[in-house]
Amino acid sequence: MPSSTVENYLKQIYLMQQGDEALISMGHIAIAMGVVPGTATSMIKTLADSGLVEYEPRGGVRLTTGGRKLALHVLRRHRLVELFLVKVLGLDWSEVHAEAEELEHSISDKVIDRIDDVLGHPSVDPHGDPIPSAKGHVNDRPTMSLANCETETSLRVARVIDQDPAFLQFASRSGLTPGVSVKVESREAVAGAVSVKPQGAKAVTLGTAAAQKILVEPY
Amino acid sequence: MPSSTVENYLKQIYLMQQGDEALISMGHIAIAMGVVPGTATSMIKTLADSGLVEYEPRGGVRLTTGGRKLALHVLRRHRLVELFLVKVLGLDWSEVHAEAEELEHSISDKVIDRIDDVLGHPSVDPHGDPIPSAKGHVNDRPTMSLANCETETSLRVARVIDQDPAFLQFASRSGLTPGVSVKVESREAVAGAVSVKPQGAKAVTLGTAAAQKILVEPY
DNA sequence: GGCCTCATTTTGACTCCTCAAAATAAAATA
DNA sequence: TATTTTATTTTGAGGAGTCAAAATGAGGCC
Numbered sequence: 001m002p003s004s005t006v007e008n009y010l011k012q013i014y015l016m017q018q019g020d021e022a023l024i025s026m027g028h029i030a031i032a033m034g035v036v037p038g039t040a041t042s043m044i045k046t047l048a049d050s051g052l053v054e055y056e057p058r059g060g061v062r063l064t065t066g067g068r069k070l071a072l073h074v075l076r077r078h079r080l081v082e083l084f085l086v087k088v089l090g091l092d093w094s095e096v097h098a099e100a101e102e103l104e105h106s107i108s109d110k111v112i113d114r115i116d117d118v119l120g121h122p123s124v125d126p127h128g129d130p131i132p133s134a135k136g137h138v139n140d141r142p143t144m145s146l147a148n149c150e151t152e153t154s155l156r157v158a159r160v161i162d163q164d165p166a167f168l169q170f171a172s173r174s175g176l177t178p179g180v181s182v183k184v185e186s187r188e189a190v191a192g193a194v195s196v197k198p199q200g201a202k203a204v205t206l207g208t209a210a211a212q213k214i215l216v217e218p219y
Numbered sequence: 220m221p222s223s224t225v226e227n228y229l230k231q232i233y234l235m236q237q238g239d240e241a242l243i244s245m246g247h248i249a250i251a252m253g254v255v256p257g258t259a260t261s262m263i264k265t266l267a268d269s270g271l272v273e274y275e276p277r278g279g280v281r282l283t284t285g286g287r288k289l290a291l292h293v294l295r296r297h298r299l300v301e302l303f304l305v306k307v308l309g310l311d312w313s314e315v316h317a318e319a320e321e322l323e324h325s326i327s328d329k330v331i332d333r334i335d336d337v338l339g340h341p342s343v344d345p346h347g348d349p350i351p352s353a354k355g356h357v358n359d360r361p362t363m364s365l366a367n368c369e370t371e372t373s374l375r376v377a378r379v380i381d382q383d384p385a386f387l388q389f390a391s392r393s394g395l396t397p398g399v400s401v402k403v404e405s406r407e408a409v410a411g412a413v414s415v416k417p418q419g420a421k422a423v424t425l426g427t428a429a430a431q432k433i434l435v436e437p438y
Numbered sequence: 439g440g441c442c443t444c445a446t447t448t449t450g451a452c453t454c455c456t457c458a459a460a461a462t463a464a465a466a467t468a
Numbered sequence: 469t470a471t472t473t474t475a476t477t478t479t480g481a482g483g484a485g486t487c488a489a490a491a492t493g494a495g496g497c498c
Binding site: 085088089090091095099102103105106107108110111114115118 | 304307308309310314318321322324325326327329330333334337
């Protein structure tokens with residue numbers, strides 16, 4: 001059984017990896033894991049020895065099929081736990097990420113399957129992130145962010161990709177939660193500002209950085 | 220924050236300790252923790268350095284007030300998780316101990332409190348073991364075992380003190396689960412056998428070892 | 439081409455928890 | 469009391485994961 005450290009490295013590499021070919025640098029891994037670069041190098045080497053990643057010295061690292069399978073397994077646990085905490089225990093969506101970060105390593109397949117049943121086999125977590133299936137399949141819908149989507153079109157918030165509690169609280173305060181219909185009223189590229197009108201809430205103006213974290217899809 | 224190893228040692232010492240004075244021997248701790256005696260000695264020394272236990276070399280060990288508080292905190296998490304797994308996720312009482320053994324270390328106070336709310340502030344877990352309060356108070360009702368209680372008296376199963384899945388499955392198959400009314404029909408001290416009649420089930424005969432694991436209280 | 443800078447890798451060390459095996463103390467037995 | 473048994477403690481070592489700091493490599497710049 002992989003240690004939680006191993007699970008965390010794999011999960012992080014999966015989340016950073018764009019496509020199956022891409023190499024992730026040691027520096028990025030070290031920052032993401034909160035360790036010094038030397039630690040990342042040595043850990044990646046042991047992951048490579050276990051056949052979970054492909055490591056190219058001074059090049060970077062990518063997941064093997066086995067590593068990706070494990071990463072998706074962890075991610076499935078993480079996201080099902082998040083949704084469970086919100087739906088069944090009534091926690092706020094801004095606080096469940098931190099909780100799931102711990103629980104994802106100690107929850108058994110049996111319990112996760114029961115949670116999946118109780119939740120009715122959901123496809124996304126409270127932030128709109130897709131929940132991998134038990135077999136490791138991910139349903140990644142195509143989306144655009146509020147920073148680059150069309151204006152004056154009927155859209156729906158699909159996903160909020162930032163786990164910072166402060167940002168999530170701001171998002172729900174502004175009515176920008178997954179499922180909500182929104183329309184981009186205007187975009188001032190030069191000013192780096194987007195004005196958004198969520199259905200049933202007042203219009204809000206977002207900076208580019210914030211707008212990029214709100215993913216939308218055609219409605 | 221104490222490591223799960225520390226939490227497990229403290230929990231185990233609490234469970235083995237009879238009364239606040241009693242000393243637990245290194246040998247017993249080593250066996251309970253599944254480590255060699257030398258490991259127990261050195262771990263106990265570090266617990267003593269942290270002020271969690273009182274250690275008398277070649278005498279044994281007992282919890283300090285701080286150690287007991289921590290042990291009860293872990294036990295509260297363990298037992299609330301057990302009950303939650305049975306009541307909310309529908310797991311069998313024979314399998315929840317193993318699951319809780321892991322989850323007790325990674326579940327936060329916030330989540331435990333919500334679980335406590337959802338369950339309606341229960342006082343016992345699925346095996347009848349008392350759930351310590353958040354403040355560390357335990358409501359330990361006086362009980363007798365089926366091996367030494369009166370015969371022909373109206374009793375009720377209060378607690379089943381064995382976490383072996385096979386034994387628990389046998390107990391529920393025989394109708395001997397917490398809350399069930401039972402009557403001891405006869406006891407053959409010499410043969411080491413007790414005949415018990417649970418309400419709504421056929422009479423069963425138990426050996427002394429098994430009978431000692433079923434605790435009952437006057438009805 | 440030579441030098442500089444920055445990322446990466448190496449090296450040595452440390453903590454936590456563990457084991458194996460030798461040393462020691464205490465209790466039991468003769 | 470002397471000896472044997474048994475429990476406990478010590479000692480030395482190892483794996484996992486980490487850091488600090490020195491060494492190395494690779495690309496960019498003059």
